Amino acid sequence: MGMRSKERGLFELYRDDPERADALVFNRRGLLKGSALAAMGAAVGGAIPFSGNMPSGYIPAALAQGAPAGTQPKILKMDGKADLVILGDKPLVAETPEHLLNDDVTPNDKIFIRNNGVAPDAVSNPDSWELTVDGEVNNVLKLTLGEMKKKFQPVTLALQMECGGNGRSAFEPKASGNQWTNGAISNARWTGVRLKDVLQAAGLKPSAVYTGHYGTDTHLSGDATKPAISRGVPITKAMEEHTIIAYAVNGGPIPQINGAPLRLIVPGWPGSTSQKWVNRIWVRDREHDGQGMGGTSYRVPVKPMVPGDKADPANFRILESMPVRSIITNVPNGTELKAGTRQVALRGHAWAGENTVSDVQVSADFGQTWTKAKLGKAANKYAWQTWTADLKLPDAGYYELWVKATDSNGRSQGHAPGHWNPQGYNGNAMHRVAVLVPA
């Protein structure tokens, strides 16, 4: 049997009958041995120095990752955007692969794209854009962007903005929705005014408990009466001083596809609360009930549910802070290192929604040993943190570089995302990067 057919056979076997493949490839003690080790090594393109640590049933990252067999990722070709990976054309959704997120401050071309509806056309005079603040307020405000810039103090902050579904693709069974890997995250420097200042100018009534956000994008069905999405946050989060109405990013205009000329940034919470093309903030006397609120959308189970089971909406709560996550950004998955490489310098970012990251660790031996990374401080609250670490690679062969972070509440990341839910929120499995040191 030739190498090629052996490799293809392994892939097919795992795809078609993973249980049998495990039985054939791994022995009962869970260690790769003999011809099985050779087959696995051939499949990943090199010897596996830490094969003794590979758990039974474990699929190497090089095998487990990637677009479905026989397909290539679809790459976005859009003026002003880097080579993002398209998850969907209609609505346009594209993520930024981990290795394009190496900058400490995410440049505009690398800010991911997530639409729920049809994006509006650019406006010719951004300063005439009007925002209405109404509902449980003493004075209904109708402010143009020009007036807003004059009336309120500007703030500039580096802020995480992350889609609530980031990491969804790792759920098993598959959760519904865009199959994000880790690329629905950005950490750009946003300039705007505090939502708090605008709400205080309107004067909140004691009955104000929640916000409802509206933008000018339209529902995909073409129903003009239906918002593409309309979510909101509790007043306490709206009044938080890092929650801003942004009109600029990284010192210039916001890209049209990312919400120009005006959008909310509600850092650390699901991106769907950071309404793009925002033109109305409705202050509510109850939890907002707009499009994307209720059911199992942007919600997670209170009591853990059986993966794949039918969801009971009564067992769900709104996803607020995003979970802890870390990524390796300087070594793309599938990197062939120089022959003779025995140490690799790693770099990446870690963030944790409303919390800070207290620890980052990396491993090159399938998690048997962990090395503590040097962890930087956030530029400001809600900015991500940059980490660096060196890992030794004892020999030539195939390695996986794993990273995990722990947040200030002591919560870390698992190998698999926990708390399965039908629409796949809160998935924060460890990031794994496969590298090869040629013999």
Place this chain on the structure above:
Amino acid sequence: MSMKFVFAVVAAAALLAFAAGSVAQDEREPEEPTVFPEGEYRDEAFYLCTACHGSDLVRAQGHTRERWAEVLKIMVDRHNMAELEGEELDKTLDYLAKAFPPKGRVYSNPFLNRRQ
């Protein structure tokens, strides 16, 4: 829960789309029913879904018939899809469950691809 199950979940969970090395410019397929797998009721299902959103969103999913029913319910309740009844609903669900079943592990090995 057996360790084997745990690790099987780990392995299956690690499905990450990524760009390995150079990636060819995507050549867009036409948005027509043939992008869905063949099967009875394919065209009806295709037009039902793509009236609003791209077919790639459907093709990225893999569900049991029961979970496809949940997905259709969300589309009806929240996204203006016409409510399906009787044979129409059954045939749609039969098609989706058969054409887009729960996904097994799919592999794409960067090193292997590079060497072939």
